[in-house]
Amino acid sequence: MHALQYEITLPADYDMGIIRDRVAAKGHLLDAFPGLGFKAYLVRERGVDGSPVNQYAPFYLWNTAEGMNSxxxxxGFQGLTDDFGRPVVRHWMPLAYEAGSAVDATPKAAVRHRRPIPEGTRLADVAAGLHDDAAVLSCVAGAVGVVVAVDPRHWEAVTLSLWAHEAPPERGDAYxxxxxxxxxRDRLVQGRAW
Structure with a gap:
C-alpha cells in the first residue's frame, strides 16, 4: 500500500464553491480507477472547524504502486497541475489500515494528524503503537476507516480517520x-502491514 496527499492552499477570499463544483463534476472519474483503495476528496474552509485556510487536500490510499504511478x-493529475500548478505530493508508507465500525457509510468528515517521530524512539514500538491507535479509533461509532503511515525520510507519522458524521474532537486538521x-477498498490489507 501507498498513502499520499497533496494540499492546494487557496486565497482567503477564494470561492470554495469552485472546488465543490470541480469535485461534483470530476470526482466520479476515479470511482473505478485500478489500484486505488480510496481517494477522499478533502477540503478545509477558512473559519470552519477552526481552519485558518481554504484548502483542497485529497488523500489517497493505493493498493498498488502501478495504480498510483498511472x-x-x-x-487526471496533469489536469490538476494545469489548473493549480504542480503541488508537493507527500508520500507515506502505510503501517496499518483498519475498516471502521461504519465502513459501508459515506464519509462526511476526516481528521488528519501528523506528528514527528523523535530521534531515539524504538521504531517497532512506534509502529505497534500507531497500529493500536488505529484499531481503537476504528471502533468508535461512525468511523468509516483509519490509516496510519510513516514518512521515513522525515520521520513523520500520519493518521487519517474518515467519519460518517461530524468528526469527533481529536488532534489534527479537520476536513x-x-x-x-x-x-x-475491499482489497485493502486490514490490520498490520509489516
Missing part, C-alpha cells in the same frame, strides 16, 4: 469530505 503520470472514490 494516476500521477496520467491525465469535509466532498466525495470518496473506493474502487478497491
Amino acid at each position: 494516476f500521477l503520470w496520467g491525465p 469535509q469530505v466532498l466525495h470518496c472514490s473506493t474502487p478497491e
